Amino acid sequence: MAKPQRPTTAIGKTADYLDQRTSIGVLVKEFARKVFPDHWSFMLGEIALFSFVVLVASGFFLTMFFEPSMALVRYEGEHPASMHGQLMSAAFASTVEMSFEVRGGLLMRQIHHWSALIFVGSIVVHMFRIFFTGAFRKPRELNWIVGLTMLILALAAGFSGYSLPDDVLSGNGLRIIDGVVKSIPVIGSFMSFIVFGAEFPGGHIIPRLFTLHIFVIPALLILLIGLHLFLMVLQKHTQYPGAGRTDKNVVGYPAAPVYVAKMTGNFFIIAGVLTLMGATMSINNVWNYGPYDPSPVSAGTQPDWYILFVDGALRLMPGPGWEWVIGGFTLSMNLLIPAVIVPGILFTLLFAWPFLEARVTGDHREHHVLDRPRNRPVRTGVGVALLVAFIVCALAATNDLIATHFSLDIFVITWALRVLFFVGPVFAFWVTKRVCLGLQRKDRELVLHGHESGRIVRFANGEYIEVHAPLEEEERWLRVNYDSPVPLEIQPAMDARGVRRKGYKSDRRWQRLSQFFYEDRVAPVTPAELEAAHSHAQHDEIEAKEPTGAGAAGGRRKR
Amino acid sequence: MSENQNPPADTSREVTVAPEAGTVVGPAERFTDPGVPEHKHRLTDTDPRAAKRAERTVTFLFVLSVLGTIGSIVAYIMVPPDGTTSGVRLSTLLLGLGLAVSLLGIGVAGIHWAKSLMGDREMVQERHPLASSDETRADAVRDLNDGLQDSGVVGRRGVLKGAFFGALALFPLAIAVPLIGSVGGDWNISKFKHTMWKNGTRLAIDPSGRPIKASDVTVGSVFHVIPETTEEFRETHEWITEKSKAVVLMVRLNPEDLRTDQSPEGETWSHEGIVAYSKICTHVGCPVALYEQQTHHLLCPCHQSTFDIADSAKVVFGPANRRLPQLPITVDDEGYLVAQDDFAEPIGPSFWERLK
Numbered sequence: 001m002a003k004p005q006r007p008t009t010a011i012g013k014t015a016d017y018l019d020q021r022t023s024i025g026v027l028v029k030e031f032a033r034k035v036f037p038d039h040w041s042f043m044l045g046e047i048a049l050f051s052f053v054v055l056v057a058s059g060f061f062l063t064m065f066f067e068p069s070m071a072l073v074r075y076e077g078e079h080p081a082s083m084h085g086q087l088m089s090a091a092f093a094s095t096v097e098m099s100f101e102v103r104g105g106l107l108m109r110q111i112h113h114w115s116a117l118i119f120v121g122s123i124v125v126h127m128f129r130i131f132f133t134g135a136f137r138k139p140r141e142l143n144w145i146v147g148l149t150m151l152i153l154a155l156a157a158g159f160s161g162y163s164l165p166d167d168v169l170s171g172n173g174l175r176i177i178d179g180v181v182k183s184i185p186v187i188g189s190f191m192s193f194i195v196f197g198a199e200f201p202g203g204h205i206i207p208r209l210f211t212l213h214i215f216v217i218p219a220l221l222i223l224l225i226g227l228h229l230f231l232m233v234l235q236k237h238t239q240y241p242g243a244g245r246t247d248k249n250v251v252g253y254p255a256a257p258v259y260v261a262k263m264t265g266n267f268f269i270i271a272g273v274l275t276l277m278g279a280t281m282s283i284n285n286v287w288n289y290g291p292y293d294p295s296p297v298s299a300g301t302q303p304d305w306y307i308l309f310v311d312g313a314l315r316l317m318p319g320p321g322w323e324w325v326i327g328g329f330t331l332s333m334n335l336l337i338p339a340v341i342v343p344g345i346l347f348t349l350l351f352a353w354p355f356l357e358a359r360v361t362g363d364h365r366e367h368h369v370l371d372r373p374r375n376r377p378v379r380t381g382v383g384v385a386l387l388v389a390f391i392v393c394a395l396a397a398t399n400d401l402i403a404t405h406f407s408l409d410i411f412v413i414t415w416a417l418r419v420l421f422f423v424g425p426v427f428a429f430w431v432t433k434r435v436c437l438g439l440q441r442k443d444r445e446l447v448l449h450g451h452e453s454g455r456i457v458r459f460a461n462g463e464y465i466e467v468h469a470p471l472e473e474e475e476r477w478l479r480v481n482y483d484s485p486v487p488l489e490i491q492p493a494m495d496a497r498g499v500r501r502k503g504y505k506s507d508r509r510w511q512r513l514s515q516f517f518y519e520d521r522v523a524p525v526t527p528a529e530l531e532a533a534h535s536h537a538q539h540d541e542i543e544a545k546e547p548t549g550a551g552a553a554g555g556r557r558k559r
Numbered sequence: 560m561s562e563n564q565n566p567p568a569d570t571s572r573e574v575t576v577a578p579e580a581g582t583v584v585g586p587a588e589r590f591t592d593p594g595v596p597e598h599k600h601r602l603t604d605t606d607p608r609a610a611k612r613a614e615r616t617v618t619f620l621f622v623l624s625v626l627g628t629i630g631s632i633v634a635y636i637m638v639p640p641d642g643t644t645s646g647v648r649l650s651t652l653l654l655g656l657g658l659a660v661s662l663l664g665i666g667v668a669g670i671h672w673a674k675s676l677m678g679d680r681e682m683v684q685e686r687h688p689l690a691s692s693d694e695t696r697a698d699a700v701r702d703l704n705d706g707l708q709d710s711g712v713v714g715r716r717g718v719l720k721g722a723f724f725g726a727l728a729l730f731p732l733a734i735a736v737p738l739i740g741s742v743g744g745d746w747n748i749s750k751f752k753h754t755m756w757k758n759g760t761r762l763a764i765d766p767s768g769r770p771i772k773a774s775d776v777t778v779g780s781v782f783h784v785i786p787e788t789t790e791e792f793r794e795t796h797e798w799i800t801e802k803s804k805a806v807v808l809m810v811r812l813n814p815e816d817l818r819t820d821q822s823p824e825g826e827t828w829s830h831e832g833i834v835a836y837s838k839i840c841t842h843v844g845c846p847v848a849l850y851e852q853q854t855h856h857l858l859c860p861c862h863q864s865t866f867d868i869a870d871s872a873k874v875v876f877g878p879a880n881r882r883l884p885q886l887p888i889t890v891d892d893e894g895y896l897v898a899q900d901d902f903a904e905p906i907g908p909s910f911w912e913r914l915k
Contacts, residue, residue, distance in 0.1 A: 033682075035682045070796070072794060072795070078642060079642035080644060100640065100647055103639060103654070106647055106650075107654050107655045107658075110651070110655075111655075139689050172846075175803075176843045176845065176861065178843075179907070179908035182908055182909070182910040183909060183910070184911075185911055187911075189910045190743060190746065193743030193748075194739070196744075197742060197743065198744040199747075199750050199751070199800050200803055200844075201803060203796050204744075234689075235689060236684075236686055243594060244593070244594045244683070249683050249685050250684050250685075252681060253678075254682060257673070257677050258678065258679070261672055261673035261677060262670060262673045264665075264666075264669050265665070265666045265667070265669025265670035265672075266666065268662045268665040268666030269662075269663060269670065271662045271666070272659045272660075272662035272663030273659075273663070276659040279651060279658070280652065280655070292799075293802075295766070295785070295802065295838065296846065297845055297846045297848050297860055297861065298860060301860070301861075314842075314878060315862045315877075317878045319878040320880055323880035323909055325914060329911050329915070330909045330910065334880050335843065335878075366688065366689065368686060400860065414863065474593055474596055477592060481589075481592070526589070527590055
């Protein structure tokens with residue numbers, strides 16, 4: 001081997017310098033041409049990541065001018081005139097001041113707020129993509145947990161930031177939090193003191209939320225984003241099913257240059273769109289609401305979208321009869337159920353899902369090829385049911401707006417949504433599962449009988465048939481290459497000697513759940529079935545040939 | 560790492576992973592994978608003029624980005640916000656549009672470049688099982704055991720181990736105790752049960768603080784009420800905390816409309832049809848602010864708990880469980896409305912020790 005030449009270019013020299021000190025060459029060799037699969041839905045997580053970058057950048061700008069203090073001041077600024085001379089917290093005053101006096105201040109505030117809404121939104125949509133395609137399966141269960149934790153942190157970041165300006169709306173939001181915290185059994189009242197440092201609202205909550213909002217939560221998020229991406233690179237990205245894509249390979253484009261360019265471009269586009277939103281769509285004009293005052297509140301005020309479901313659940317829950325006094329202590333189930341138990345069940349189910357599904361599937365393999373949602377009818381149905389429950393709750397949080405816009409009785413709307421909260425998800429599950437099974441049957445039908453060609457042929461005996469064109473190999477592969485699990489089989493209750501087996505009951509419960517998942521199933525077409533379908537068709541063809549002659553290209557004749 | 564450029568028949572042609580438990584279809588009953596489809600060329604790959612055109616588009620977009628940046632800076636200098644709302648909006652719009660064009664120019668250029676000019680051949684790389692090999696695992700376990708042996712704690716020195724873990728587990732207490740002890744202020748939960756209303760406190764208008772004469776309250780009118788205090792006190796933090804508990808909504812009904820109120824036998828908490836109820840919702844504590852004169856219903860705008868003012872402010876709909884506490888009122892010698900006492904029960908949302 002020839003002696004390596006000393007680098008001559010500036011880049012070469014820099015690389016040499018770095019490599020001698022860090023062996024960075026190994027990393028570059030490993031990652032420069034690493035292949036990543038391509039699909040538009042893989043961009044959803046990127047949107048979340050890049051919104052977060054925009055949040056950090058615009059948030060840094062805001063911290064230069066925001067004063068996280070509840071000290072009472074008189075607003076000295078001339079603009080807006082409605083605020084002049086009013087008594088308010090320094091936090092609110094600095095928020096108004098940075099909107100009116102700092103050039104670009106309002107722009108950054110609006111970019112920051114829109115980015116937060118898009119951030120949480122893209123996380124949720126990304127999560128749905130993961131859920132519906134089964135990307136949470138082994139080996140990615142841990143990354144699913146990391147992602148869910150980040151969703152919770154994102155909600156916390158959103159809520160803490162929403163409260164910082166200390167305006168009437170955010171103050172009322174905090175008051176609702178105080179009410180919910182106080183309802184927690186045994187420790188609720190003390191929790192309220194921990195949160196506010198005194199009786200509500202006290203003088204500490206804004207600086208405390210500020211520390212959480214700009215330090216603790218972002219630091220945790222950055223840590224978890226790092227872990228999330230590390231695991232993604234380590235495990236290599238999943239890929240959609242298709243010809244040539246297996247659980248043992250990864251088909252896609254190299255990191256450099258394609259993904260470097262696409263991701264950089266994507267970052268700038270997302271930042272650009274968020275800037276466009278901040279520039280053209282006003283949001284959270286706090287000077288219209290005024291500084292926090294415990295007395296006023298107006299109707300038609302909604303929290304940011306990601307809190308809607310909790311607020312809606314609070315509205316749906318009927319009150320009378322749901323406050324229990326036990327041994328002289330008060331238990332407010334009318335708060336605990338909607339604000340603690342319902343979100344608790346939702347997140348517990350989401351955290352447990354990968355393990356639950358693996359258990360009822362009896363599946364210990366690594367999965368890198370994604371599922372088509374139709375091929376997992378129960379999972380897809382449960383996902384849609386959760387989505388419907390979420391939407392019903394979010395609608396409930398806007399029941400006052402629905403009432404005024406459509407001139408409906410608010411009590412009627414609330415009652416309708418109460419019913420819908422229970423009926424809607426069940427119905428959605430049933431419909432979705434049926435649609436999935438229907439699509440699977442459609443796939444079978446397509447594989448077995450081919451595309452409709454639109455060409456009608458008449459036989460000598462007068463019978464008409466339509467000639468079907470067989471699927472391309474790639475098309476067919478997509479429709480036949482999937483697992484169709486069957487319900488778990490368990491050992492009988494009695495062992496060979498007729499003794500009751502320990503653990504049978506638990507096995508039986510898992511089996512029941514497994515039956516719920518996989519009892520209704522559509523198996524993929526096997527080559528034998530296709531062969532059978534063809535030999536049946538062969539008979540048609542011979543007859544079909546005669547009247548149409550050589551013009552009948554395509555069709556089944558090739559087979 | 561092996562790279563196969565568009566393999567017509569590489570290893571991926573083999574049958575997909577053999578199904579194990581939970582699947583029915585055996586490997587022999589599977590179709591075979593046709594492999595990665597053949598590469599299709601783009602126009603820019605085959606037509607040099609198209610490639611040139613794409614290059615020019617990308618260049619143009621980068622230039623557009625530069626123009627956006629310049630535009631933003633020009634807007635910063637030329638259109639300072641004049642303080643009015645519309646002036647601030649204009650400045651925000653121009654600065655934002657400039658920045659957006661600057662960012663979008665780079666973004667769209669980058670994507671267009673990647674999609675039209677950079678290589679678009681799909682590549683195939685192999686995945687390797689994530690689990691480490693048996694030898695590696697054995698080595699790892701051996702190394703760990705060696706380490707444990709070296710530490711000298713395996714199988715003996717129980718006291719040392721106990722002391723070690725004990726110390727580690729306990730030291731955070733030295734930080735946590737002062738923190739948790741102080742973070743809640745004075746922890747005085749009994750404050751939840753009292754407000755600043757007391758016998759003789761005048762009812763005043765929110766926010767001006769002017770006391771209210773009974774004769775000024777006409778039938779059907781609604782007053783947002785605070786306890787009368789000094790102007791100086793109303794500029795303190797304590798006031799905001801007190802106000803959070805003490806705000807009251809006062810209504811004068813026709814005495815015959817007022818079916819019941821909360822006063823016990825032998826007492827009168829209302830005054831000639833004037834009733835005063837806590838404005839803090841018993842649900843989660845929003846101010847209950849919407850009064851409907853026809854029905855005497857009081858509606859909380861946050862979660863629509865609805866209370867009937869004519870009937871002891873009991874819950875008629877919504878998520879609240881309890882009626883709004885009533886402030887017992889009367890008039891003093893000068894005809895001003897005054898409180899007889901504090902509320903008889905804690906105001907606002909429920910809490911664990913509420914009835915203790």
